[in-house]
Every structure is written in C-alpha cells, then in structure tokens.
Amino acid sequence: MTHIEVSGHGWLTLLYKELLRFWKVSFQTIAAPVLTALLYLVIFSHALEAHVAVFDGRVRYTAFLVPGLVMMSVLQNAFANSSSSLIQSKITGNLIFVLLPPLSPLEIFGAYVLGAMVRGLIVGLGVFVVTLWFLPDLHAIAHPLYAIAFALLGSALLGVLGLIAGIWADKFDQLAAFQNFIIVPLTFLSGVFYSIQTLPPFWQVVSHFNPFFYMIDGFRYGFFGLSDAPPAWSLAIVAAAACGLTLVALGLLSRGWKLRH
Amino acid sequence: MPAAVEVVDIARHFGSVQALSGVDLEVAEGEFFGLLGPNGAGKTTLISILAGLTRSDRGFARILGHDVVTDYRAARRALGVVPQELVFDPFFSVRETLSIQSGYFGLRNNDAWIDEILHHLDLTGKADANMRSLSGGMKRRVLVGQALVHKPPVIVLDEPTAGVDVELRQSLWAFIRKLNRDGHTIILTTHYLEEAEALCTRIAMLKAGRVVALDTTQNLLSRFQGLTVRIAVSRLPPSWQARVLREDSGMFYLGLDTYGELETLLAALRAENIAIRELALAETDLEQVFLRIMAGEDTPAIPPPSLEVPEA
Numbered sequence: 001m002t003h004i005e006v007s008g009h010g011w012l013t014l015l016y017k018e019l020l021r022f023w024k025v026s027f028q029t030i031a032a033p034v035l036t037a038l039l040y041l042v043i044f045s046h047a048l049e050a051h052v053a054v055f056d057g058r059v060r061y062t063a064f065l066v067p068g069l070v071m072m073s074v075l076q077n078a079f080a081n082s083s084s085s086l087i088q089s090k091i092t093g094n095l096i097f098v099l100l101p102p103l104s105p106l107e108i109f110g111a112y113v114l115g116a117m118v119r120g121l122i123v124g125l126g127v128f129v130v131t132l133w134f135l136p137d138l139h140a141i142a143h144p145l146y147a148i149a150f151a152l153l154g155s156a157l158l159g160v161l162g163l164i165a166g167i168w169a170d171k172f173d174q175l176a177a178f179q180n181f182i183i184v185p186l187t188f189l190s191g192v193f194y195s196i197q198t199l200p201p202f203w204q205v206v207s208h209f210n211p212f213f214y215m216i217d218g219f220r221y222g223f224f225g226l227s228d229a230p231p232a233w234s235l236a237i238v239a240a241a242a243c244g245l246t247l248v249a250l251g252l253l254s255r256g257w258k259l260r261h
Numbered sequence: 262m263p264a265a266v267e268v269v270d271i272a273r274h275f276g277s278v279q280a281l282s283g284v285d286l287e288v289a290e291g292e293f294f295g296l297l298g299p300n301g302a303g304k305t306t307l308i309s310i311l312a313g314l315t316r317s318d319r320g321f322a323r324i325l326g327h328d329v330v331t332d333y334r335a336a337r338r339a340l341g342v343v344p345q346e347l348v349f350d351p352f353f354s355v356r357e358t359l360s361i362q363s364g365y366f367g368l369r370n371n372d373a374w375i376d377e378i379l380h381h382l383d384l385t386g387k388a389d390a391n392m393r394s395l396s397g398g399m400k401r402r403v404l405v406g407q408a409l410v411h412k413p414p415v416i417v418l419d420e421p422t423a424g425v426d427v428e429l430r431q432s433l434w435a436f437i438r439k440l441n442r443d444g445h446t447i448i449l450t451t452h453y454l455e456e457a458e459a460l461c462t463r464i465a466m467l468k469a470g471r472v473v474a475l476d477t478t479q480n481l482l483s484r485f486q487g488l489t490v491r492i493a494v495s496r497l498p499p500s501w502q503a504r505v506l507r508e509d510s511g512m513f514y515l516g517l518d519t520y521g522e523l524e525t526l527l528a529a530l531r532a533e534n535i536a537i538r539e540l541a542l543a544e545t546d547l548e549q550v551f552l553r554i555m556a557g558e559d560t561p562a563i564p565p566p567s568l569e570v571p572e573a
C-alpha cells in the first residue's frame with residue numbers, strides 16, 4: 001500500500017471539506033453578507049448620525065455601529081455555516097459520507113465548529129475592511145486582544161449553536177424558523193444599533209439576559225475601551241455559554257441523536 | 262481468526278414495526294455472501310447496524326472481531342459500504358469526492374489507488390466533472406468508489422446495480438469479483454436473484470426481520486427439485502389456490518413437484534373452461550427457491566450459522 005494513514009487527518013479533511021464548501025460559493029457566503037452589513041452602515045449612519053449620541057457623545061454613531069456590524073456578521077455567518085452545511089447533508093443524504101468513516105463525535109464537532117468560525121471571521125474581517133473607510137478617526141484599537149477573544153468565542157458559540165440547530169432540524173423551514181425567530185431577534189436586540197444605556201430601565205435589565213448583548217458589547221469594548229457591561233464579566237458569560245452549548249452538542253453527537261437512528 | 266462479519270441476536274424496532282427480531286449470522290473472510298429478502302425484510306436495517314448508522318435494541322455485531330459500537334473506529338476502518346440511496350455532494354467533482362472520502366479515513370497520498378478505482382469503474386474521463394453533471398449510473402459508480410477508497414477488507418453492497426444499465430452491471434461485477442479474488446469479503450443485497458445466484462457462494466434470506474434460510478447457494482438450489490409454472494389466467498380452480506407462490510397482476514406462479522402435475526393442472530383448467538393467455542415453465546433457480554421460501558412453503562429448522570464455506 002502506498003497511502004499513509006495519519007491520525008488526525010480524518011477530521012482535518014472534514015474541516016477542509018467544510019471550508020471548501022463555502023469557499024466554492026463565496027459570492028453568496030462571503031460577498032453577500034459583507035454587502036448587507038455595508039448597506040446597514042450606510043443607511044443607519046446616514047439616517048441617525050446626527051440624532052443619536054452614544055457613550056455620552058465620546059464615540060460617533062457611525063464608529064459605534066462598525067464593531068457591532070462586524071460582530072453581528074461574524075455571529076450570523078458562523079451560525080449559517082454549520083447549520084446549513086448539516087441540514088443540506090441531512091436532507092440530500094450525503095451526511096452518510098461523514099457517518100461511515102471512523103470519525104469520533106469530538107472530531108465531527110471540531111471540524112464543523114472550526115469551519116463555522118473561519119467563515120464567520122472571514123466575513124467579519126471583510127465587513128471591517130470595507131467599513132474602515134467610514135472610520136477616518138479610528139487610529140488605534142483600544143484592546144485588540146479583547147476584540148480577538150470576543151470574535152473567537154462568539155464565532156465558536158454560534159458555530160456550536162448552528163451545529164445543534166442543524167442536528168435538530170429535519171427540514172429547511174425548521175432551520176429558517178430557528179434563524180428568524182431566535183438568532184435574528186437576539187442579534188438585533190443585542191445593541192448592534194444602539195447602546196442599551198439609551199433604553200428604559202426595564203429593557204436594560206432584559207438585555208442583560210441576552211447572551212448576544214455580551215458578545216457585541218465586549219467586542220465593542222475591544223475597539224473603544226468603552227462598554228455597557230464590564231468586559232471581563234462579558235467574556236466570562238460568553239465563555240460559559242460556549243462551554244455549556246459545547247457539552248450539549250457533544251452529548252447529542254455521542255448519542256447520535258437524529259443522526260444515527 | 263475472527264469472522265469477517267459476526268451478527269449475534271440483533272434486534273431492532275422502529276415504533277411498532279419490528280424491523281429485525283433476533284438475527285444471527287456469520288460471514289467468513291473471503292466469502293461472497295448474499296443477503297436476500299423482499300422489501301421491508303430488514304436487509305438495509307441490518308447493514309445500517311453493521312455500518313454504525315443505526316443502533317440495535319439488543320445483540321451485537323462485529324467486523325473482523327471489532328464491535329461496531331464499542332470499537333467503532335476499527336470496525337468502520339474494516340468496512341466499506343455502498344448505500345442504496347443515490348446520494349452525492351453537489352459541491353465536488355468525482356476526484357474531490359473520492360479524495361475527501363479517503364481523507365475521512367485518515368489516508369493521505371492515496372492518489373494511486375484512487376486512480377485505479379477510477380479506472381476500474383470507468384470514471385477516468387469524468388474525474389474532474391462535477392457530481393451534479395453525472396448520470397444516475399455514474400453516480401452509483403462513484404458511490405462504489407467511495408466505499409473502496411480505504412481498501413476495506415469487508416465490502417457491503419446494498420442493491421448496487423439498481424437502475425444501472427446492463428453493460429455497467431457486467432463491468433461492476435467483474436471488478437467486485439476481482440476484489441473478492443484478492444481476498445475482500447463481499448456482502449451483497451440485490452433484487453436481481455440471478456445476480457446472487459451467479460455471484461454468491463452462500464446466501465441468507467430474510468423475511469420480516471428473521472433469517473428464514475441460510476445455506477450455500479448450491480444447497481438452496483438443490484433443496485427444491487420441482488419446477489415453477491408461470492401462467493396468465495382469469496382465475497384458478499379452487500384446488501390449485503394453495504399452490505400459488507406469488508400473484509402479480511393476473512400472472513400466477515405455481516410450484517409443481519413433477520412434470521406430470523402439469524397435465525393435472527391443464528386438465529383442471531380445461532374442466533372449468535378457463536382460457537390460458539400465457540404459460541411458461543422454469544427450472545429451479547434462485548428465484549423459484551426465493552419465492553417458495555417467502556411463501557412459507559419451506560419451513561425447515563433454520564440451520565445454525567455455519568462457517569463451512571465450499572471451495573469457490
């Protein structure tokens with residue numbers, strides 16, 4: 001035999017397949033979400049720049065909007081990648097190609113989540129690059145390590161959530177419902193477009209139960225050094241949520257729930 | 262030496278349907294083994310349990326001594342499965358599909374073997390074509406290729422020639438036979454009984470989740486000395502109703518013990534003024550055996566799984 005068996009190569013191949021999958025349709029998976037974010041920025045900044053003050057006027061509204069949109073794109077695309085890859089494979093039946101080889105639940109988890117993170121981060125970077133033009137006064141990022149940590153953890157969390165949603169959903173419309181009724185409202189109500197300090201007290205409290213708030217707020221702290229919640233606290237909450245969802249996803253994969261009948 | 266496949270007391274239900282109720286089987290290394298049965302007999306469920314796609318309610322299964330649940334990595338490495346459904350990933354070309362599948366098994370630098378698979382399956386010219394552009398028969402060939410990328414010692418083919426044209430069927434079987442000669446154990450389910458008769462050295466017949474026959478192909482064929490008559494009539498005389506093996510839109514399949522009985526049948530039809538639209542006689546082949554066993558005519562005690570394989 002000429003071939004060489006390499007341990008770890010199995011899940012790396014699955015990761016490679018996940019990357020190749022979205023890369024082959026990158027117009028739809030990368031360019032389209034970048035354009036969407038750009039449209040949000042242009043429209044909201046044009047309409048609201050003169051009317052909304054954030055962080056007591058220490059940050060321009062347009063500048064405030066950029067990290068929110070970057071993080072929103074990271075989160076939504078990480079979720080979209082793992083969930084749509086899984087549901088497509090389930091519905092077309094080609095998930096069998098992944099289920100027949102000797103891949104462990106942890107390996108399948110790792111490949112799908114990392115693939116989702118890469119897609120989310122690429123789109124986030126794309127949004128950041130095209131919106132830089134709107135930030136002529138951004139000379140330095142206040143806490144880059146915080147920004148990177150939130151981007152990594154946030155994309156991982158949504159990648160895991162997408163994996164769980166993809167395992168759970170039997171049909172495309174179930175997945176769309178998950179996306180439209182859970183992911184989209186939680187992102188839009190997380191403070192992407194406003195600082196929660198401008199909300200009435202009741203809604204400020206409610207916002208603190210939204211995990212997306214901590215991801216957006218913490219990521220923004222990385223940019224400006226200003227935030228609505230203490231950044232270390234936000235990081236701890238996001239990390240805890242990611243760990244919890246990871247345990248759930250690994251449990252489902254180990255049981256073969258909805259995958260190995 | 263462990264058996265290629267060992268199935269012990271495997272049972273599985275789906276809701277109120279008992280798909281498998283206590284199946285025992287043993288397939289020796291190097292065998293060309295047939296798994297036959299009507300739709301819903303449990304063939305695909307059994308294969309899915311071997312492949313780790315489905316879990317059993319009780320019992321266990323091993324591939325070359327590796328339990329398919331507790332030692333799934335070794336078991337899956339030893340097993341190649343050609344699924345019944347014509348599935349493919351529309352994002353990739355034929356070569357990408359095979360090389361990705363090979364990677365899932367942890368294999369690198371497998372191009373020489375992939376080229377050989379492409380050649381034997383007559384896919385070399387389509388190597389860089391997208392999976393979407395292939396005909397059904399070609400997609401089926403790629404599925405066979407995917408099952409072989411890791412050179413599994415045990416190969417399971419679930420209805421591999423369904424919807425495949427005759428020419429390809431011949432070349433596919435030539436390739437599978439070669440693999441069998443090279444030492445691979447083959448397990449085949451098929452609807453084409455003449456295929457099973459020509460290829461398999463031993464056969465298990467499943468019916469409603471149970472093994473109802475398990476023997477060498479030769480022994481199964483010699484179990485029935487009679488012949489089968491296929492006859493198209495509007496109805497049958499009452500005395501012949503019990504002899505019907507199968508009825509298919511006005512076509513009756515009747516089991517006869519001797520040629521002499523044919524005379525009796527014709528006389529009975531003439532006496533009742535029943536016109537014969539069509540009539541054909543068939544010597545015992547696997548299809549007749551299959552029909553008789555499925556009709557419950559033959560209910561001997563099921564012989565215990567045997568590892569004695571006749572010289573092929």
